[in-house]
Amino acid sequence: MNHPITFKLVAKDAKTHARRGVLTTPHGEIQTPIFMPVGTQATVKAMTPRELKEIGTQIMLSNTYHLHLRPGEELIREAGGLHRFMAWDKPILTDSGGFQVFSLSSLRKIREEGVTFRSHLDGATMFMGPEESMAIQEALGSDIAMAFDVCTAYPCDHQTAREAMERTHRWAQRCQKAHTREDQALFGIVQGAFFTDLRIESAKALADMDFPGYGIGGLSVGEPKPIMYDLLDEIMPYMPEAKPRYLMGVGSPDCLVEGVYRGIDMFDCVLATRIARNGTCFTDNGRLVVRNAKYAHDFGPIEEGCDCYACQNFSRAYIRHLLKAGEITGGRLATIHNLRYLLRLMERIRRAIEENRYEEFRKEFFAKYDMSRNF
């Protein structure tokens, strides 16, 4: 199968599983490991494409479920595709809708054909299966489409997890069959809940299907982080070495460092943008709630040494004032900082891998990071 993307490993850390790669897509190269800002509804909340580029965004994520509901994929196709619609000329990855159908819609009915659900917007009854998800993602024209998978609640029993996983595999095959767009790659998604045997089985089954990349789905859904890390340790040997590995929906600073440590290449998460609008910021010392009264007279930046527009120009006191006054600009500045923080963290991570000192980097990171102010 001729894949429209290529992945090349350019460096491997000697003491850890961290890897440095280059993912080439129809809309350009991505240096991995990478964090992908999330533009659920065809925009990263409060950001413009120009700002995204300025903070170093290499690829942005958008969402099949949301865009299908509003404005609809046909409108976006008519606009010339999602890149043109939102004026973003770099790579885009679209999630398949599997997780959103599971987490946002109501009255779900999952059968072998697909999922019948009610729209979270207007309650309309809708149907989405592997073929529908592929058709939507092809209309959107993302560089990377994700297979339509079955998600499970946390916790769930082994039997439920097995059934969901097996269906996910059958749906992955249907996605491959339905997928036709030659300028779009299709990634499979490993499932299996929190059962090591199922996760390994899933990783192997999907590896056999020869996808150009693999998501790891269904994690960071409420389980303690050590459980996620242990699971990653156990399944990573079964994830194809030569393919990009994408830990879906994970994006707190500590998880990025720990994910890369275990061999993850790609991350996405709404955490950075969501908490920003409430005035919570990432720093190397952990969470900083700039909205707090103690910053009212603090004329320093959100984070000393940060090169973002917010930190270079505005004080904690000012951003706090804006947030307290309900000003959009406050959320904007915190969003810029949080996204830049994660993208800069990934830059530092990539450099550490290139310099073959990822273990030291990780130790230094956690020596400074206050876990009592974690996410």
Place this chain on the structure above:
Amino acid sequence: MNHPITFKLVAKDAKTHARRGVLTTPHGEIQTPIFMPVGTQATVKAMTPRELKEIGTQIMLSNTYHLHLRPGEELIREAGGLHRFMAWDKPILTDSGGFQVFSLSSLRKIREEGVTFRSHLDGATMFMGPEESMAIQEALGSDIAMAFDVCTAYPCDHQTAREAMERTHRWAQRCQKAHTREDQALFGIVQGAFFTDLRIESAKALADMDFPGYGIGGLSVGEPKPIMYDLLDEIMPYMPEAKPRYLMGVGSPDCLVEGVYRGIDMFDCVLATRIARNGTCFTDNGRLVVRNAKYAHDFGPIEEGCDCYACQNFSRAYIRHLLKAGEITGGRLATIHNLRYLLRLMERIRRAIEENRYEEFRKEFFAKYDMSRNF
């Protein structure tokens, strides 16, 4: 009296009262006639200083009443003044709080000393008089402070209007006496409601006080526009020729063209930013409600020929989608367009005056402008 600002008329239109000037302030030169974007709470809603500069903002307005309530002028003084606080290094004009005490607060009691009122934020009882307004504006450190005036409702009777005007004059003198900051200019405000005799009396009384500039307050408060225009026609001969004239709170495209026609040099208004967040845009043809269903499949820009970031990159269909989806980016793009529209209109106005063809410009403007889509 040594004024920290100078105003120089550089061109006068032969057939109209339109004038082209340069206002020099401690934070730089302003080419007039000018529109001033409003940053009520120390930010122009949804905009950053960088974006404001990019669209050609020369001076921005902020608000004594709002900043006194939150975060308080002492915090801003501590931050190094309003320019530093909001990272805006160009000129700032602060309104005095007179109009906001009148329009926003409740349980007002106006006596000779000043106004007792309840904060619109938390109901706390507060007092502001000319001396308090001056002290706050000096703490903020704006380039231009406005005198604390008495506003009247529309309509109001002649006796009420006279009393308010006379008190405004006494307060203007108290403002001059209380004002000490040598790097800040103090403008007087002409009042007199909709009575020509009072307005002329007010213009003359204030001219005698030798302010370096004059606001015209209490207009655009609900009266039909022809009434405002007629009043401007009648009072303008009494407004000092050599001083800048600022028509307060007026900022729809037609009013800018008509105001300049009558000799106005400065304008401010929240209309541009307020309607933008609801998806209503300025164009040379009048109002365009980009949120409307008829633009769902319209892939053209908000306004053909506009050089703003929104029009250069995004379609009506996209901006409509963002607004419908409740995305901040939608309001941001419409705000950028609306402010740029007004600033570009002022650029065209200035050029027309320099070329001594303002009357033609005005005719062409209204030939294109659809008054049924006015504001």
